Amino acid sequence: MRAPTELKPTLPARRSRSVPELIFGDLWDYDPSPETADPKLKSQYDLFIDGEFVPARSGITFETINPGNERKLADVALAGAEDVDRAFQAARRAYDTVWSKLPAKERGKYLYRLARLLQDRAREFAVAESLNGGKPIKESRDFDVPMAAAHFFYNAGWADKLAYAFPGVRTSPHGVVGQVIPWNFPLLMLAWKIAPALAAGNCVVLKPAETTPITALKFAEILQEAGLPPGVVNIVTGAGETGAAVVAHPLAAKVAFTGSTEVGKLIQRQLAGSGKKLTLELGGKAANVVFDDAPLDQAVEGIINGIFFNQGHVCCAGSRLLVQENIAEVVGTKLRNRLRSLRVGDPLDKNTDVGAINSRAQLDKINELVESGLKEGAELYQSPCRLPSKGFYFRPTLFTRVTQSHRIAREEIFGPVLSVLTFRTVEEAVEKANNTAYGLSAGVWTDKGSRILKLSTELKAGVIWANTFNKFDPSSPFGGYKESGFGREGGRQGLAEYLKIDGPIVAQP
Numbered sequence: 443m444r445a446p447t448e449l450k451p452t453l454p455a456r457r458s459r460s461v462p463e464l465i466f467g468d469l470w471d472y473d474p475s476p477e478t479a480d481p482k483l484k485s486q487y488d489l490f491i492d493g494e495f496v497p498a499r500s501g502i503t504f505e506t507i508n509p510g511n512e513r514k515l516a517d518v519a520l521a522g523a524e525d526v527d528r529a530f531q532a533a534r535r536a537y538d539t540v541w542s543k544l545p546a547k548e549r550g551k552y553l554y555r556l557a558r559l560l561q562d563r564a565r566e567f568a569v570a571e572s573l574n575g576g577k578p579i580k581e582s583r584d585f586d587v588p589m590a591a592a593h594f595f596y597n598a599g600w601a602d603k604l605a606y607a608f609p610g611v612r613t614s615p616h617g618v619v620g621q622v623i624p625w626n627f628p629l630l631m632l633a634w635k636i637a638p639a640l641a642a643g644n645c646v647v648l649k650p651a652e653t654t655p656i657t658a659l660k661f662a663e664i665l666q667e668a669g670l671p672p673g674v675v676n677i678v679t680g681a682g683e684t685g686a687a688v689v690a691h692p693l694a695a696k697v698a699f700t701g702s703t704e705v706g707k708l709i710q711r712q713l714a715g716s717g718k719k720l721t722l723e724l725g726g727k728a729a730n731v732v733f734d735d736a737p738l739d740q741a742v743e744g745i746i747n748g749i750f751f752n753q754g755h756v757c758c759a760g761s762r763l764l765v766q767e768n769i770a771e772v773v774g775t776k777l778r779n780r781l782r783s784l785r786v787g788d789p790l791d792k793n794t795d796v797g798a799i800n801s802r803a804q805l806d807k808i809n810e811l812v813e814s815g816l817k818e819g820a821e822l823y824q825s826p827c828r829l830p831s832k833g834f835y836f837r838p839t840l841f842t843r844v845t846q847s848h849r850i851a852r853e854e855i856f857g858p859v860l861s862v863l864t865f866r867t868v869e870e871a872v873e874k875a876n877n878t879a880y881g882l883s884a885g886v887w888t889d890k891g892s893r894i895l896k897l898s899t900e901l902k903a904g905v906i907w908a909n910t911f912n913k914f915d916p917s918s919p920f921g922g923y924k925e926s927g928f929g930r931e932g933g934r935q936g937l938a939e940y941l942k943i944d945g946p947i948v949a950q951p
């Protein structure tokens with residue numbers, strides 16, 4: 443790292459304490475620090491069905507790219523309805539002949555093995571995830587991959603202890619489950635779905651998102667390495683139509699979907715009356731509520747993490763900041779300073795804080811919503827950082843003077859854009875926080891324990907963080923209220939979604 447060329451005092455002149463703050467941003471000319479591990483990519487990926495990689499029956503493939511530089515990474519097989527059917531037939535066969543007959547302890551062993559193999563290849567997976575999805579390597583390395591392994595470890599432990607997880611009742615697996623996941627946490631969402639499904643004794647057909655199929659296909663290599671019986675997990679790549687075929691397949695006894703509220707509603711309508719069990723994890727527009735007694739510097743870090751983690755491609759992102767009016771100005775100044783210090787650029791650089799937007803389509807969507815914010819009268823602040831000339835990037839963005847009717851306060855932007863609103867009283871904070879169609883997560887920042895407890899019951903959100911944000915653990919359930927969906931993932935509750943309750947255990951006389 444070279445010395446800064448210039449140090450600017452950055453606090454506004456009218457503030458009485460004129461202590462200069464050290465601002466990094468573009469003042470520091472960082473030398474590149476690229477992650478060099480080999481992601482071991484193939485130029486061509488087939489579907490993973492019945493324990494083997496097989497081409498799509500139609501022979502059709504699609505390109506998957508690196509959103510950081512728009513270069514092609516690989517050709518991927520596009521699964522049609524016929525391929526999806528093959529995958530379900532294989533899963534059903536595996537369930538009937540092998541998986542349902544295996545002692546629970548043996549299922550657990552496979553899950554432990556998958557967790558350890560993922561740890562063994564952690565760096566390789568982290569690079570692949572950042573290359574294909576655009577997220578900074580420090581996040582895929584320190585969050586996505588270790589957390590994915592943690593979900594396999596956690597569920598491995600439950601596999602032979604279901605009677606203790608659900609005492610007094612007899613449970614059984616659904617059989618074959620269909621799972622459809624999005625592009626924002628490709629490997630982690632796979633782990634959230636596959637690990638509990640297998641622990642509970644189900645077989646799986648999973649479809650990754652069109653833009654991020656690579657780590658799922660690399661995970662299929664791990665399934666082979668672990669010697670998992672063929673057909674227990676099948677991975678079918680493709681676009682929305684492939685997802686629709688997974689959801690609609692008659693052998694899918696349960697469907698688990700994570701993605702947009704729009705597609706979630708469509709699936710709910712489709713499955714109505716089918717008898718299939720359904721869980722939906724959809725969008726969010728979380729309120730991050732900051733009171734005037736909060737530790738402000740800590741809160742600012744939480745706000746920044748809440749909205750800029752993974753470029754804001756996070757369903758539980760703290761995308762609406764509700765700040766108490768009397769501290770709005772000082773929080774605004776601190777936020778703008780912090781925004782300028784975020785390093786935006788090459789996802790594979792270890793210095794990068796904000797990587798690439800996942801796709802051109804998502805970048806267009808973010809641009810469109812930011813335009814609407816300007817048109818509707820909100821005040822824009824963007825980091826002046828330099829953006830790479832190739833690839834999909836968006837400046838960390840802050841909107842003030844946002845009102846509740848603005849689209850940027852109501853719609854999920856799914857990008858690095860924070861909307862700031864203010865409030866005066868606790869009641870007003872709760873009312874504004876709950877004034878949304880969503881209810882996935884929320885954050886509360888205050889020194890008062892009693893206020894945290896009050897808000898944790900009054901905020902209508904599945905997860906509420908206090909004096910922190912975006913903290914996850916495999917033992918902690920996650921899921922939404924209202925249009926954020928239903929069902930839980932993670933914890934004992936997440937495991938329960940993959941089991942049927944067959945009745946009480948009746949003591950024998």
Ligand code: NAP
Nearest residue numbers: 623624650651652681682685686701702705724725757856
């Ligand atoms: P999406 O269309 O809902 O995609 C989620 C998954 O469903 C993908 O695998 C997708 O395939 C598949 N899919 C699409 N249409 C389907 C259908 N009719 N039946 C079954 N599966 C279908 O979401 P997106 O297009 O990736 O992103 C759109 C918006 O969704 C984002 O801007 C964001 O607001 C929200 N989102 C939320 C989450 C979350 O974690 N809650 C995650 C991602 C996105 P394709 O990849 O081919 O589309």
Ligand code: MG
Nearest residue numbers: 652682702705
């Ligand atoms: Mg889509």
